[in-house]
Amino acid sequence: MRLVVIGGVAAGMSAAARAKRLDPSLEVVVCEKGPHPTYGACGLPYLLGGRVRDFGQLIVRDQAAWRATGIDVRTGTEVIAIQHARRSVRLSNGEEIGYDKLLVATGALPQLPQPIVTSAGPAFALHRVADMLRLREHLDAAATPGKALIAGGSYLALETAEALRARGWQVCLAHSGRDLLRREDAWLTARLEAHLARCRVEVRHGARVDRPDPAFDLTLFATGLRPNTGLASDAGLRLGRSGAIEVDNRMETATPGILAAGDCAETTHVVTGRPVWAPLGTTANKMGRIAGATAAGRRERFPGVAGTSITRICGLAAGVTGFSAAHARREGFDPVEAAIEAPANRARYFRSRPIAVQLVADRRSGRLVGGAVLGDSGVAGRLNAIATALTARLTVDEFSQLDLAYAPPYSTVWDPLLVAAQQLLHWL
Amino acid sequence: MRLVVIGGVAAGMSAAARAKRLDPSLEVVVCEKGPHPTYGACGLPYLLGGRVRDFGQLIVRDQAAWRATGIDVRTGTEVIAIQHARRSVRLSNGEEIGYDKLLVATGALPQLPQPIVTSAGPAFALHRVADMLRLREHLDAAATPGKALIAGGSYLALETAEALRARGWQVCLAHSGRDLLRREDAWLTARLEAHLARCRVEVRHGARVDRPDPAFDLTLFATGLRPNTGLASDAGLRLGRSGAIEVDNRMETATPGILAAGDCAETTHVVTGRPVWAPLGTTANKMGRIAGATAAGRRERFPGVAGTSITRICGLAAGVTGFSAAHARREGFDPVEAAIEAPANRARYFRSRPIAVQLVADRRSGRLVGGAVLGDSGVAGRLNAIATALTARLTVDEFSQLDLAYAPPYSTVWDPLLVAAQQLLHWL
Numbered sequence: 001m002r003l004v005v006i007g008g009v010a011a012g013m014s015a016a017a018r019a020k021r022l023d024p025s026l027e028v029v030v031c032e033k034g035p036h037p038t039y040g041a042c043g044l045p046y047l048l049g050g051r052v053r054d055f056g057q058l059i060v061r062d063q064a065a066w067r068a069t070g071i072d073v074r075t076g077t078e079v080i081a082i083q084h085a086r087r088s089v090r091l092s093n094g095e096e097i098g099y100d101k102l103l104v105a106t107g108a109l110p111q112l113p114q115p116i117v118t119s120a121g122p123a124f125a126l127h128r129v130a131d132m133l134r135l136r137e138h139l140d141a142a143a144t145p146g147k148a149l150i151a152g153g154s155y156l157a158l159e160t161a162e163a164l165r166a167r168g169w170q171v172c173l174a175h176s177g178r179d180l181l182r183r184e185d186a187w188l189t190a191r192l193e194a195h196l197a198r199c200r201v202e203v204r205h206g207a208r209v210d211r212p213d214p215a216f217d218l219t220l221f222a223t224g225l226r227p228n229t230g231l232a233s234d235a236g237l238r239l240g241r242s243g244a245i246e247v248d249n250r251m252e253t254a255t256p257g258i259l260a261a262g263d264c265a266e267t268t269h270v271v272t273g274r275p276v277w278a279p280l281g282t283t284a285n286k287m288g289r290i291a292g293a294t295a296a297g298r299r300e301r302f303p304g305v306a307g308t309s310i311t312r313i314c315g316l317a318a319g320v321t322g323f324s325a326a327h328a329r330r331e332g333f334d335p336v337e338a339a340i341e342a343p344a345n346r347a348r349y350f351r352s353r354p355i356a357v358q359l360v361a362d363r364r365s366g367r368l369v370g371g372a373v374l375g376d377s378g379v380a381g382r383l384n385a386i387a388t389a390l391t392a393r394l395t396v397d398e399f400s401q402l403d404l405a406y407a408p409p410y411s412t413v414w415d416p417l418l419v420a421a422q423q424l425l426h427w428l
Numbered sequence: 429m430r431l432v433v434i435g436g437v438a439a440g441m442s443a444a445a446r447a448k449r450l451d452p453s454l455e456v457v458v459c460e461k462g463p464h465p466t467y468g469a470c471g472l473p474y475l476l477g478g479r480v481r482d483f484g485q486l487i488v489r490d491q492a493a494w495r496a497t498g499i500d501v502r503t504g505t506e507v508i509a510i511q512h513a514r515r516s517v518r519l520s521n522g523e524e525i526g527y528d529k530l531l532v533a534t535g536a537l538p539q540l541p542q543p544i545v546t547s548a549g550p551a552f553a554l555h556r557v558a559d560m561l562r563l564r565e566h567l568d569a570a571a572t573p574g575k576a577l578i579a580g581g582s583y584l585a586l587e588t589a590e591a592l593r594a595r596g597w598q599v600c601l602a603h604s605g606r607d608l609l610r611r612e613d614a615w616l617t618a619r620l621e622a623h624l625a626r627c628r629v630e631v632r633h634g635a636r637v638d639r640p641d642p643a644f645d646l647t648l649f650a651t652g653l654r655p656n657t658g659l660a661s662d663a664g665l666r667l668g669r670s671g672a673i674e675v676d677n678r679m680e681t682a683t684p685g686i687l688a689a690g691d692c693a694e695t696t697h698v699v700t701g702r703p704v705w706a707p708l709g710t711t712a713n714k715m716g717r718i719a720g721a722t723a724a725g726r727r728e729r730f731p732g733v734a735g736t737s738i739t740r741i742c743g744l745a746a747g748v749t750g751f752s753a754a755h756a757r758r759e760g761f762d763p764v765e766a767a768i769e770a771p772a773n774r775a776r777y778f779r780s781r782p783i784a785v786q787l788v789a790d791r792r793s794g795r796l797v798g799g800a801v802l803g804d805s806g807v808a809g810r811l812n813a814i815a816t817a818l819t820a821r822l823t824v825d826e827f828s829q830l831d832l833a834y835a836p837p838y839s840t841v842w843d844p845l846l847v848a849a850q851q852l853l854h855w856l
Contacts, residue, residue: 010841040775040836040841042834042835042836042841043775043777043836046775046777046836051777051778052777057776057777155835270831280834281834281841282831282832282834282841282842283831285841285842286829302829303826303829304831305831306830306831307831308831308832308833309833309834309835310833310834310835310838311835312835312837312838317837317838319833321831321833347468347471347474348485349471349474349479349480349485350479377805378808378809379833379838380806380809380832380833380835380838380839381806381808381809381810381812381813382809382812383833384809384810384812384813384830384832384833384843384845385809385812385813385815385816387813387830387831387832387833388813388816388817388820388822388827388830389816389820391822391826391830391831392816392817392820392821392822392826393820394816394819394820398731398819398820399816401714401730401731402734402812402815402816402819403698403710403711403732403733403734403735403736403749403815403819404710404736404808404812404815405736405737405738405747405749405807405808405811405812405815406470406708406709406710406737406738407470407583407737407738407739407740407808408468408470408471408474409740409745410738410740410745410807410808411738411808413438413468413470413709413710413713414710414713415812417812
């Protein structure tokens with residue numbers, strides 16, 4: 001039995017590793033177009049800022065180490081067609097590889113103006129390792145820090161803004177929407193903007209950037225992603241409404257024998273139970289793990305995502321999970337929202353810092369359906385408590401009574417999460 | 429209508445404030461034996477170490493501020509009897525105060541050898557503000573740091589050990605049991621002991637201290653608490669099996685018209701649904717809040733506690749929630765346990781530190797029933813995710829798939845919580 005995996009980053013390598021571990025008799029072949037199997041893509045912005053000195057620091061396991069696990073990892077190997085009737089994939093070099101089971105883990109592609117006009121000034125995409133390395137060389141070569149325009153408002157754009165500020169560049173963030181972090185949330189966007197202003201990052205809303213702006217020394221495109229489904233749709237795999245490949249909770253596509261996982265596939269939102277496209281490294285790893293189990297004949301299910309993400313923006317931790325009120329309304333909820341600005345995330349004599357918490361609930365059911373947390377420290381943990389509550393479908397009343405950890409170095413007697421929940425109860 | 433509250437620290441003042449806010453027409457009288465209403469008792473160990481310079485820093489609201497809210501707070505006012513047939517309490521000065529509703533919030537008392545023999549050397553209890561202030565004076569007066577014996581193994585004993593080490597004292601911790609933090613858990617105790625050894629705190633197990641040991645310059649008693657139920661039992665209030673006052677989820681005792689809340693009362697453990705005595709400041713505040721609502725005629729329910737607590741021991745954050753395996757067995761579960769020592773709590777290039785996670789599940793139901801986390805940072809947040817899962821009765825399988833926040837500065841792609849849960853799944 002042979003499993004062929006198309007794509008060797010997060011989902012692909014997780015699946016390959018799990019399948020091989022569960023069934024060592026399975027032959028596993030991974031075809032990776034790029035030069036590296038599984039690197040920590042979320043660390044790429046830190047390569048720019050300098051915290052990550054060398055790309056090697058982001059490589060979890062090199063090709064030799066992967067091969068030692070018995071997995072046949074082929075880098076520089078591009079699949080150009082899935083020939084499911086013949087149970088084989090065709091490579092760009094003309095070779096064919098037969099499979100019994102196939103996993104499509106082709107990831108996402110950047111949404112870029114095509115082509116990127118560079119006559120008006122240097123411009124870079126921010127997607128592949130090569131993009132980041134070329135950009136870093138460009139920054140290193142600059143005699144003095146200049147002015148950069150970053151197109152985009154998602155976490156990649158914000159983390160890149162942090163990296164460039166750290167190198168002394170002036171930064172302007174221009175994005176086509178009205179909201180940062182792709183979250184329809186005026187509260188969150190206002191707080192992020194205020195913080196960015198303090199870090200001297202200018203933000204322009206409703207400003208689409210199609211080409212380099214000669215007023216800047218450098219233009220960077222972090223303008224979002226789309227699922228990379230070319231191979232899949234050519235092979236007749238069914239796509240969902242989001243445009244990503246439709247899969248069940250075992251990562252099986254509608255075509256028997258073909259699995260899909262990671263940024264190219266849909267998953268389920270645990271708050272609604274409906275399909276969602278949530279391209280993130282953690283999710284890709286989880287989906288891959290389940291796909292690997294399925295390929296090895298084991299029954300495991302992936303319940304889906306809560307929509308949790310966190311990012312660091314010039315020292316501020318900003319995280320979201322579930323839905324904002326505006327998004328919750330579009331999902332059919334009757335949302336109510338409470339937001340607090342707690343003056344302290346722990347006892348004052350432990351150098352407390354402010355922390356802001358927003359919670360969103362559905363008025364009809366009383367259920368918590370979303371939240372956001374912003375602050376200096378203690379943000380990820382609080383976000384995780386909200387994400388756990390969303391998954392467990394807790395009501396705001398239940399959430400407001402949680403037995404959270406308290407000691408002066410770590411929290412306040414009434415944790416900001418509980419204070420926000422008590423506020424929210426007034427609207428229910 | 430008059431509500432009389434006996435005891436003006438956490439539960440008492442929370443109840444008084446809530447009742448008055450919900451029903452401003454209610455007359456609220458608080459009788460507090462000591463000189464201060466509501467202070468941050470959990471900060472007392474930091475008064476010793478010097479992080480809290482002045483007791484005033486621990487006072488949330490002084491008597492004048494409380495009176496401004498319309499609550500009649502009487503400090504230095506000791507209730508010596510509840511005369512429920514006459515609906516009045518009798519004070520030590522002979523005065524009587526009538527009530528329509530009564531809240532017993534008398535807290536806990538230290539379990540001390542009676543009397544503390546001081547002929548063999550200076551000895552201090554560690555319970556009241558006065559104890560701590562006297563001890564601090566004693567430490568300040570010492571010409572050079574000496575050797576201290578701390579009797580006890582709970583968080584108060586450990587936090588006091590940290591405070592004394594910070595002042596340069598040699599510290600020996602002697603406790604009568606085999607387990608630290610009153611948690612029947614060899615894994616946790618071994619890790620805490622190893623950390624204490626690194627901080628040069630000697631630990632003696634199975635060593636009961638009844639009197640000062642002349643081999644030491646100072647002996648401190650942090651030998652545990654018992655519910656302060658003298659007044660309540662004299663008045664015929666029903667006590668539970670734990671020895672604390674029995675209350676329902678609205679904080680009503682078995683005697684109509686009398687409520688109880690805080691360290692003198694029982695509550696419910698959310699994992700078992702059974703009564704438990706859990707004397708902690710956070711719980712006392714929550715119970716007080718509900719008692720205040722009940723006194724004001726509002727229907728609110730307290731679901732109980734998960735048994736969450738956290739402490740800092742010479743820089744290490746150590747937290748527990750739910751049950752250890754040994755305790756879970758006594759509660760009728762069929763426990764299985766997994767413990768991991770994750771090398772990193774975040775990306776290596778963000779100065780990651782190790783973090784240890786233990787999870788306990790019930791083999792029959794697959795439910796998570798407890799956990800512990802130890803590490804440098806990110807401990808409270810992870811503990812809160814476990815506590816939320818316990819409250820929501822998640823299975824280990826559900827927990828292992830949680831959508832937790834990931835970004836390099838805050839976590840690892842597979843959060844240590846998820847790695848521990850995946851390990852635990854092998855035993856289920």
